[in-house]
Amino acid sequence: MSKPSVPALNSSGRSLLSIPRVRELLDRLVEGERLEDAADALGIRRRRARLIMRDPAFRRQFFSEIEDLKQAERARNFRLQQVVRDRGFAPTASAAEMKVALTAVRDIEGTHKDSPITINGGNNVIAGYVVRLDGPVEGPRVISSQGAERASTLIEQESVTDVDG
Structure with missing residues (x-):
């Protein structure tokens, strides 16, 4: 079964992005709105919105604007x-604040390496x-889909008497 393509919008050959509601859909998606919510707000059928998202020109523009947004946020x-780094230099900074500040310094300098989550200094x-x-200890039990109360013990444990005495 092949992917459904975006149905022809009109015969004039206009770009999808030149349609005001499609442009508004793109703007809402770049701002972080869910596709379904943006489509509902604009009166576009959800299926149609998903098909619009598959359009190569729409996708290129979408990812280009997302990249522009990322670049704009880099300074902030x-x-x-x-x-965060400067808070770690405060005389009243806790050890946790200093550790976070150290991580911020590594991020700023570009020397921060991803590491696994550790708790208590070494437990991964x-x-x-x-x-x-x-x-x-009750011994092994039968695992059944009928509930634990109906499960039976596999090994019967008997009291062991000392053979020497």
Whole structure:
């Protein structure tokens, strides 16, 4: 099944971006509005908005404007890093503020390397399951979809008597 293409808008050959509602859709998306919300606000069907997003000229313009926005925000981001860094130099700064300031310095200088999340100085946080081994020992149990109360023990534990005595 092939991708649906953007249906022809008119026979005059106008660019999609020359249509005021499409241009407004682009502006709203660049400002961070969700596609569905922007389409609803402009009275454009959601399916049509998704098809417009597939248009190569629209996509080029969208990503170009996003890149322009990123570049425009760089100065503010840099200023924030400076403020965070300077807070770490305050005589009353906590160790946490100093560590954050040090990270800001590394970011400003371009020497910051991504590192894994660490807690308590060395315990790496890894996604997964936690198996708790504390508590009373009952032996292995049958895992069933019928509930834990109906599960039976696989190994019967008997009291062990000392053979020597």
